[in-house]
Amino acid sequence: MNGGPGLSDRRGDRVVVVGAGLSGLACALHLVGAGYEVVVVERDDHPGGRAGPLDMDGFRADTGPTVLTMPELLDEALAAVGSSVRDRLELVPLDPAYRACFTDGSVVNVHTDRRRMTAEVSRVSGLREAVGYLRLREWLARLYRVEMRSFIDAQFDSVLDLLGADLVRLAALGGFGRLAPAVGRHLEDERLRRIFSFQSLYAGVPPQRALAAYAVIAYMDTVAGVYFPKGGMRAIGVAMASAASEAGARVLYGTAVQRLERRGERVTLVHTDQGERLPCDHLVLTNDLPEAYRLLGHWPRRPVPHRFSPSAVVLHLGTDRTWEQLSHHTILFGHRWGRTFTEIIDRGDTMSDPSLLVTQPTVTDPSLAPEGRHLLYVLAPAPNLRDGPIDWDTEGPRYRDQLVATLEKRGLEGLEASVRRERLVTPADWARRGLAHGTPFSLAHTFAQTGPFRPRNTVAGTSNAVLAGCGTTPGVGLPTVLVSGKLAAHRVMRRSTRERR
Incomplete structure (x- = not known):
């Protein structure tokens, strides 16, 4: 283990991190780099969490975020164990960062x-x-x-x-x-x-x-710039997990947490579905917020109920052709932009005039698809399951057809005929992954859920549990979850130092 001889004799050195998403891996890197013994428990068989892989017969899609900004925050996490982005990843700056297309035919390259x-x-x-x-x-x-x-x-x-x-x-x-x-x-x-x-x-x-x-x-x-890692966004989690493992962290894949054992305000053992009993001096939970609170047996009182962000329907398409108007990231704005938010957030409906983010990573990295083929990631904002109780198992296929028809009207003629592989992900699928109300974006950033008003990364009633991820501070987004992992690690370090005094 990293940290030198005698470290395991010191109190406060054993940390269990639940979740090998990007916040959990950032936390693990900062902790193992500071000399802690770290075990990361991940229910999936791969790192990255929501930024994971989806393979469709040679089409290598990303399941979560497609936009990488602020790579210096990733570099900061890797630097904690003496590594760097340059050592682990090949980042390609995207120019344009986006291409914005409007229904009047105008195009703006950002x-x-x-x-x-x-x-x-x-x-x-x-x-x-x-x-x-x-x-x-x-x-x-x-x-x-x-x-x-x-x-x-x-x-x-x-x-x-x-x-x-x-x-x-x-x-x-x-x-x-x-x-x-x-x-x-x-x-x-x-x-x-x-x-x-x-x-x-x-x-x-x-x-x-x-x-x-x-x-x-x-x-x-x-302004700061948009990047893409060769190998896809999945490469970020792989790079971080590899760096953490090489520095001494233990990463357990295909392992879910069943329950926590407590002694007073301290969590002392993490029980997994593989029969392991992991002792911990500190615990970091990166689960979706309600699941983290459930494991801890605690739901904090708040002056207002939590409000969750809208969700998204994602359509992964493996095609046998491409379209010249598509950049790496292309935003296809609908005409009735203002109505979009009213429909999704206030009415709980799907968009009548969709505005869509279309990502074609094979523009930058052709290796993500078989030779001569292309990969499209179509993101359509949608209501979460609490705001819009849509039966997605029934409506999903119909909505998929509507999205394809909309894309063809917006210039992607022949899209339907070009599809060779596909996967549809709806709010119901996000919910099946354990994400509250079927949204991958967690709590909305309303004023009452921003900054000091957002759920903190400490939990009342526990003295050694810390939270990380998009449900706590600072919030949603790839850069911010990396910061969240660092902040959680610093909480652990501060508590550990205080306990050893």
């Missing part, structure tokens, strides 16, 4: 390079909008610097932790206003406004109601 995007905005919308884009870009950068320091990469024990100079700076930047008006102050073209605000759907809140602070996601996408 470049992260300042000069190229300024020229693109000028081409599409004129010089005045290009000047507005530059102002928006500067505002996004200032917003990110404040938020990363004090609101994303930060522990919260109470609302008082929010107070300070950065709170004043965030307020002065308009971070507590609403996202859509904040973007609108810089841009008049409705197409550009969509490009810099659609990301709020990741946070589970429409742009009109989302905090302007969530423009930080647009910064990550449109």
Whole structure:
């Protein structure tokens, strides 16, 4: 084990991490790098959690996130064990980061390079909008610097932790206003406004109601840059798990946690379905939040009920052709953009005029499909099972046909005839994986579930259990779950140090 002789004689060195998703692996890397004995328990037979693999006869699809931003956060986790992204992955910067297509036939290529995007905005919308884009870009950068320091990469024990100079700076930047008006102050073209605000759907809140602070996601996408790892997004989990194992962590695949054994406020043993009894001085749970609370036998009281994000229908298609209008990431916006959020979030309906994210990773890495074939990942936002009680086992196939028909109308002629392999994933499938209310996006980022108001990564009634993942701080998204794992590791280290004094 990593950490040198005599470490196992010290109290507080044995940590069990439940879940080999990206937050759990980030946590494990930071802990094993600091000299702790770490066991990671994963129910699946592979690492990555929601960022896992789906193989369809030579088509190598990713099950979860398709957009990688802020790779320096991944590098930070790997650096904890003396490794790096460069050692483990081949990252390809995507240019354009996105291609946005609109129903009027216009196309905007979203470049992260300042000069190229300024020229693109000028081409599409004129010089005045290009000047507005530059102002928006500067505002996004200032917003990110404040938020990363004090609101994303930060522990919260109470609302008082929010107070300070950065709170004043965030307020002065308009971070507590609403996202859509904040973007609108810089841009008049409705197409550009969509490009810099659609990301709020990741946070589970429409742009009109989302905090302007969530423009930080647009910064990550449109300023910091979008990347793709050769081998697919699945390669991230593999790289992190390999680095953790080589540093001394023990990773148990195909192993589920059955129950926890407690002595007072301390969890002392983790019982698995393989009959193992894993002693622990500290426990890190990365399960979906309700499942983590269930294992601990605890559901904290809150002033308002938890609100969960919308879900998504994902259609994986292996095709025998491609289409020139598709970039690596292409957003096909519907005409009735504003109605989309009302239908999904307020009415619990599917989109009548779908806006879709289509990812074609074989544009960047042809090895993900058989020679001459291509892979499409079509994401359609949808209501979660609590907000929209749709019988997806019945409606799913019909909705699949609607999505394919919509894609053909939007320019992907011949799509149906080109399909050679496919897999449909609906909110019902997410629920079968144990995700609350059938959403992979966990709790929505409403004001009451943001920052110090979001469920904390500590749990009342337990003295050695810590949470990580998208349900706790800082929240949903690949960069933030990596931060979440680091914050959980730091909680363990602080408690371990305090206990040994």
